[in-house]
């Protein structure tokens with residue numbers, strides 16, 4: 332098991348509710364241990380187990396929630 336930390340810049344968040352949506356979408360993924368989405372800095376910090384989930388799936392979840400990432 333290898334715990335990784337990924338920081339994504341999330342584009343398109345216009346309020347704290349958007350940040351909560353992103354946070355919930357990421358928390359729903361198996362293998363994600365911790366998520367902190369900060370609306371002010373527009374960043375999502377994700378701690379995950381890379382044997383259960385990979386970076387592309389994390390990005391996809393953010394995009395499925397209606398936001399884009401850099």
Ligand SMILES: [Cu+2]
Nearest residue numbers: 345346348349
């Ligand atoms: Cu919003």
